Amino acid sequence: xxxxxxxxxxxxxxxxxxxxxxxxxxxxxxxxxxxxxxxxxxxxxxxxxxxxxxxxxxxxxxxxxxxxxxxxxxxxxxxxxxxxxxxxxxxxxxxxxxxxxxxxxxxxxxxxxxxxxxxxxxxxxxxxxxxxxxxxxxxxxxxxxxxxxxxxxxxxxxxxxxxxxxxxxxxxxxxxxxxxxxxxxxxxx
Amino acid sequence: xxxxxxxxxxxxxxxxxxxxxxxxxxxxxxxxxxxxxxxxxxxxxxxxxxxxxxxxxxxxxxxxxxxxxxxxxxxxxxxxxxxxxxxxxxxxxxxxxxxxxxxxxxxxxxxxxxxxxxxxxxxxxxxxxxxxxxxxxxx
Numbered sequence: 001x002x003x004x005x006x007x008x009x010x011x012x013x014x015x016x017x018x019x020x021x022x023x024x025x026x027x028x029x030x031x032x033x034x035x036x037x038x039x040x041x042x043x044x045x046x047x048x049x050x051x052x053x054x055x056x057x058x059x060x061x062x063x064x065x066x067x068x069x070x071x072x073x074x075x076x077x078x079x080x081x082x083x084x085x086x087x088x089x090x091x092x093x094x095x096x097x098x099x100x101x102x103x104x105x106x107x108x109x110x111x112x113x114x115x116x117x118x119x120x121x122x123x124x125x126x127x128x129x130x131x132x133x134x135x136x137x138x139x140x141x142x143x144x145x146x147x148x149x150x151x152x153x154x155x156x157x158x159x160x161x162x163x164x165x166x167x168x169x170x171x172x173x174x175x176x177x178x179x180x181x182x183x184x185x186x187x188x189x
Numbered sequence: 190x191x192x193x194x195x196x197x198x199x200x201x202x203x204x205x206x207x208x209x210x211x212x213x214x215x216x217x218x219x220x221x222x223x224x225x226x227x228x229x230x231x232x233x234x235x236x237x238x239x240x241x242x243x244x245x246x247x248x249x250x251x252x253x254x255x256x257x258x259x260x261x262x263x264x265x266x267x268x269x270x271x272x273x274x275x276x277x278x279x280x281x282x283x284x285x286x287x288x289x290x291x292x293x294x295x296x297x298x299x300x301x302x303x304x305x306x307x308x309x310x311x312x313x314x315x316x317x318x319x320x321x322x323x324x325x326x327x328x
Contacts, residue, residue, distance in 0.1 A: 010228050010231075010232060013227075013228050013231060014224060014225075014228050017224040017227060017228070018224060021213070021220050021223075021224060022209045022210065022212070022213035022220075023209055025209070025212055025213065025216065025220065026205065026208060026209040026212055029212065035212070039216060039219060039223075042220075042223065043223040043226070046223050046224065046226070046227035047226070047227055047230055049227065050227040050228065050230045050231035050234075051230070051231070051234060053231060054231070054235065120199060120204060120207075123204060124204045124205070124207075124208055127201055127204060127205075128208075146202070147201075147202055147205050177201075181201075184200070184201065185200075185201050186200050186201050186202050
């Protein structure tokens with residue numbers, strides 16, 4: 001039987017979710033290329049996480065949360081894939097109108113841009129578009145290891161693969177991103 | 190890509206971080222709602238568990254399960270085998286055939302308890318019996 005839940009447990013969970021939610025939302029948004037869907041997925045992940053969190057030590061919460069989030073994202077992508085296939089079969093149905101748009105094509109930066117914020121926004125769009133073009137595993141590895149700064153072991157645990165595979169995926173992702181965006185991309189951590 | 194570096198001094202990670210802050214600000218209210226909902230869900234779930242503690246699984250009869258199953262199996266096999274044995278035994282066992290009453294060849298007067306033992310012990314009786322049989326056969 002679980003130990004009684006104290007008020008401090010609620011506070012700990014709240015703080016953890018507050019800390020993690022922004023990056024988790026961005027992670028989901030990049031993965032599914034849809035902000036509203038990312039919010040739904042995040043909510044679903046939080047609920048799933050809150051159901052099982054009592055069985056785990058606080059040290060592994062981060063990994064656990066990302067495992068749940070990753071699974072929800074995979075489910076969502078599979079559903080979208082099936083829906084798109086169905087829409088292709090039923091060309092004249094209403095469903096075809098709901099088909100998801102792919103990731104936006106990268107726009108080339110106009111050198112004449114003077115507003116640095118605007119330029120940064122466009123640069124971000126290009127970067128996200130390049131990221132979206134990566135294979136799923138490379139994308140996940142980049143986001144978890146390079147962006148979130150997780151260790152190789154943590155990334156491997158979340159992705160359910162070996163540490164060697166993580167290194168390979170990250171290396172390929174970095175190569176691909178640098179090829180598209182130049183040396184501006186951060187060096188491998 | 191020097192033009193990109195001049196356009197923004199921020200690195201890719203910094204840009205993603207900035208974008209994270211922006212998206213969090215944009216959905217601040219909903220993020221807070223879902224956080225509270227998740228925490229409340231956990232508390233509710235915990236409360237429900239405490240109010241209706243899970244019944245421990247009854248293992249009272251578990252030690253008897255295997256012996257009982259074995260005994261049942263043995264009894265079932267015996268139940269099948271026994272009638273079969275009963276029906277086949279008299280036909281296959283020559284010893285039983287030899288002692289069965291219809292095949293012994295012992296005359297009735299031997300087993301008749303009304304005939305006195307002294308008569309049976311007397312050799313003259315057997316001589317008389319042999320003569321009687323001869324007469325029966327020739328007659």
